[in-house]
Amino acid sequence: MMMKRMLALAVVAAAAVAGGLAAVHWFR
Secondary structure: OHHHHHHHHHHHHHHHHHHHHHHHHHOO
């Protein structure tokens, strides 16, 4: 259903945001 796609999209977005924040913290 659409719920699984939205959940996967949310997980990917959360991982991307977390990765970006981690990169900013580590490379600053």
